[in-house]
Amino acid sequence: MTQELLLHVGDCKTGSTALQSVLSQGAWRAPGQSLLYTARMNHSDMAKTLTRQARRQAETKRFGAMRKAMEDSDARHVVISSEHFEFVDPEVTHAACLKHFPGWAEEMRVVAYVRPHAERLLSSYAEHVKLLSVDTSMRGMFERFQRVGRMDYAPRFRKWRDLLGDRFILRPMVRPELVQGDVVADFFDILFRGAGVEITHVPELNTASTVEDLAVLRTLHRQIRAKYPEIRFNWHEGLGKHYARILRDVPVDGVAATKLGIDRALAKDVVRHYRADAGALDAEFFDGTPMTDALEAAPARAIDAPQSLEPEDHFAPETIRYLAGFADMMGRMLADNPKIMVRGIMREELRPDT
Numbered sequence: 001m002t003q004e005l006l007l008h009v010g011d012c013k014t015g016s017t018a019l020q021s022v023l024s025q026g027a028w029r030a031p032g033q034s035l036l037y038t039a040r041m042n043h044s045d046m047a048k049t050l051t052r053q054a055r056r057q058a059e060t061k062r063f064g065a066m067r068k069a070m071e072d073s074d075a076r077h078v079v080i081s082s083e084h085f086e087f088v089d090p091e092v093t094h095a096a097c098l099k100h101f102p103g104w105a106e107e108m109r110v111v112a113y114v115r116p117h118a119e120r121l122l123s124s125y126a127e128h129v130k131l132l133s134v135d136t137s138m139r140g141m142f143e144r145f146q147r148v149g150r151m152d153y154a155p156r157f158r159k160w161r162d163l164l165g166d167r168f169i170l171r172p173m174v175r176p177e178l179v180q181g182d183v184v185a186d187f188f189d190i191l192f193r194g195a196g197v198e199i200t201h202v203p204e205l206n207t208a209s210t211v212e213d214l215a216v217l218r219t220l221h222r223q224i225r226a227k228y229p230e231i232r233f234n235w236h237e238g239l240g241k242h243y244a245r246i247l248r249d250v251p252v253d254g255v256a257a258t259k260l261g262i263d264r265a266l267a268k269d270v271v272r273h274y275r276a277d278a279g280a281l282d283a284e285f286f287d288g289t290p291m292t293d294a295l296e297a298a299p300a301r302a303i304d305a306p307q308s309l310e311p312e313d314h315f316a317p318e319t320i321r322y323l324a325g326f327a328d329m330m331g332r333m334l335a336d337n338p339k340i341m342v343r344g345i346m347r348e349e350l351r352p353d354t
Helices: 016-025 044-048 053-072 083-087 090-100 117-132 138-148 153-167 183-191 211-227 233-249 264-285 290-296 317-336 338-345
Strands: 004-008 077-081 109-114 168-172
Touching (some): 004 090, 004 183, 053 090, 090 153, 109 153, 117 211, 117 264, 153 168, 153 264, 168 183, 211 317, 233 338
Parallel strands (some): 004 077, 004 109
16 A cells, blocks of 8 residues: 655646656656556546536546555555646545545645746647637737636635645746756655655657747647537647647758747736735745746746737748648548547557557
8 A cells, every 4th residue: 555645736837748757657766765656647537527527427436546556556655646636626626635545635745836927828828729729819818817817826825735734835837946947856856755866758748839830730720620610629639739749849940930929018917917926925835036036027038029820920822721721631530530530649658548
């Protein structure tokens, strides 16, 4: 039976993919340490049973399978990891752990990483375009985040602290604040309580897409959705995620590869809106002011004007025509057999066993 449970709850866009790759592949060495990690990649199937009504009936099955694995293993440590826990009320996650993991949950630790506000807006916008082709602008996403409180971090993390006290560990996704400047090394340092560990391989699975790549992905999603509206959003998500990785593996020598950025006017508005939240995080969770410093630096790093992701602003008419044909081809395959289509474009190490 495992002894110590560490629950990794995100946040999104804080290096979770790299961390989960190391965990799932066992790409680490640490004398005297043993670890149970059951996921092919992550434990999002567990997290989603707590947020999606259609999956609530699977809660007992998913958490029960995890509990059995914990009972059957003689590893000292067990890690459950999913950035989707960001979207679950901490009280709900905590209650589920107490219900399904008695004997572990009472002493479990929970670790989260938080990305500075402006950087999170930028990366979330790119991710939404990549996966779902949102037709809004980055400012439109900022305004939506304001309405739903997506980047009002302090209240959610206070809940975790109130539930667990110092067994809740929050780390700023700011490289100088992390062990070895790396989220993977930092996480293993927390997991093994400072014992030495060697990370043997960290794959590059989630690097940023260029403006041109995002324009391609927006075009594909938009045209597929218009012609094949029956395709569910999760298949669009799978297509966008894995095709984006294919594009990033194609050399960009001799072609435009523009980095996505926040325009200066928007950056200033982000600073004004989130200054209080950054200050609260610094005061309540961190030594120094890493969140405030990162936020206040955003306007100086910003670009002059918003960037367009419309294809006509990046590609010649004949290229747009080729994209339309490619989108129709991909749409036909997705509509015919989405599971096989998405699985076929995945990297082999990410493919599910069945």
